[in-house]
Amino acid sequence: MKRQLLLSLLLLVNAPLLQAQVSSQTEGLAAPASLDQREKILIKHVSAQTYLNRGLIRSAAGNWDAAISDFNKVIEIEPRNAAAYYNRGNVRQALGERDEAIADYDEAIRINPRLAEAYNNRGVARQAKGDTARAVADYDKAIESDPANARAYANRGLTRLFLGQETDAAKDFEQCLALDNRLAPSLETRIKELKRRLVSKR
Numbered sequence: 001m002k003r004q005l006l007l008s009l010l011l012l013v014n015a016p017l018l019q020a021q022v023s024s025q026t027e028g029l030a031a032p033a034s035l036d037q038r039e040k041i042l043i044k045h046v047s048a049q050t051y052l053n054r055g056l057i058r059s060a061a062g063n064w065d066a067a068i069s070d071f072n073k074v075i076e077i078e079p080r081n082a083a084a085y086y087n088r089g090n091v092r093q094a095l096g097e098r099d100e101a102i103a104d105y106d107e108a109i110r111i112n113p114r115l116a117e118a119y120n121n122r123g124v125a126r127q128a129k130g131d132t133a134r135a136v137a138d139y140d141k142a143i144e145s146d147p148a149n150a151r152a153y154a155n156r157g158l159t160r161l162f163l164g165q166e167t168d169a170a171k172d173f174e175q176c177l178a179l180d181n182r183l184a185p186s187l188e189t190r191i192k193e194l195k196r197r198l199v200s201k202r
Helices: 002-008 035-060 064-077 082-094 098-111 116-128 132-145 150-162 166-179 181-200
Strands: none
Touching: 035 064, 035 082, 064 082, 082 098, 082 116, 098 116, 116 132, 116 150, 132 150, 150 166, 150 181, 166 181
């Protein structure tokens, strides 16, 4: 378990998401019958977006409890707001509340099955719990949902390196950097640190 936790510290999570990037409460619903109904839906959506944005600001500032409160409010207003579940999961992940984070990512994925970022971050949470097999499955799904998700390739590569699958890991690292070479310094540091830790634990 300690080795699993050491690996989890080296993994890369995806960044917070804005409402416009994911499914919302209003998607897929029939058009309201009246202008008044449309106005009410719009007001609710704007209100939810305001709480979401404030939650992201509070999260970035490390004000975790206040951020969770804002994301809770978004979910109260728009129960099918995948961004709120995803971002609340990120906060819970930062707090070390892995089970709660996974539950939030589960719900975000249920609402939006193509949300690659949620698969990737759920994989990181599962890795922290020692569930390597399901973590790899999540990275696979993140890549399937978004082949340009460089962090998912990096995380799968780090996990494969951890498992001794060096050839496959090298392929993942190569693809990661082909997609986003800005990750090169961070990835190189993580690879070196993982190798050092693995040697020290033998």
